[in-house]
Amino acid sequence: MKIYELVYLISPELETEEAGELASEISAFLQKEGGSILKAENPSPRTLSYQIKAQGAAFQVNMEFTLDPEKLRVLEDKIRKNTKILRYMLIIKKPPRKEPTARKMRPVGAEKAETPNEVKNKKTEKKVELKDIEEKLEEILKE
Template sequence: MRKYEIMYLISPELSEEELNQLTEDLKKDIESLGGEVQTVDNWGKKTLAYPVKKFNDGYYVIMTFLFPQNQLSEFERRLKLREKILRYMITLLEKEE
């Protein structure tokens, strides 16, 4: 398994409870595809440098996780289906040894 980091931007319309539920749902998605969440860092609501989908601010969350490389495309497909996630970026931190 490889170590990845995802940073995602969530719609500012969500309440704190909905934000936590979305994070838990993403954790479940990672685990159901054979991954393991290591850390979750909620940066809170930030003002954006430019509008994203007509929003001027949003919630940032960074999550590090171990994940099988062959399941990454399925995880990205699931991310794209979530309307409340405005943007995301997945970065490979460590290759397999």
């Protein structure tokens, strides 16, 4: 069984008690269909940022539940047919991601072992002096 989250808005034309009855009716329907409610909130009044079906306010209900995916269509049909519900959103709740662990760093000693070899290689290279450079420039310019 998957975990679902259902959020729906109930018309403000209903009283608070009637909105609570509607929410409990949907909860009872879920349990009747074999689902279990993990988390449910009572309807709370909200002011909407824009009007939905000519309503500027609504009662918002949030709930989490488990239900067989085959029976989910029946629940959606019941919500769609109810004219007291302005809008709903039903999503599959995914388990929280694990925090990424810090990557292991290489030991500092391994880096230091490579450094002295590089220094020795640099010392063995022949340094070019300014006098040699000037002589080569003069030869090139004479030609």
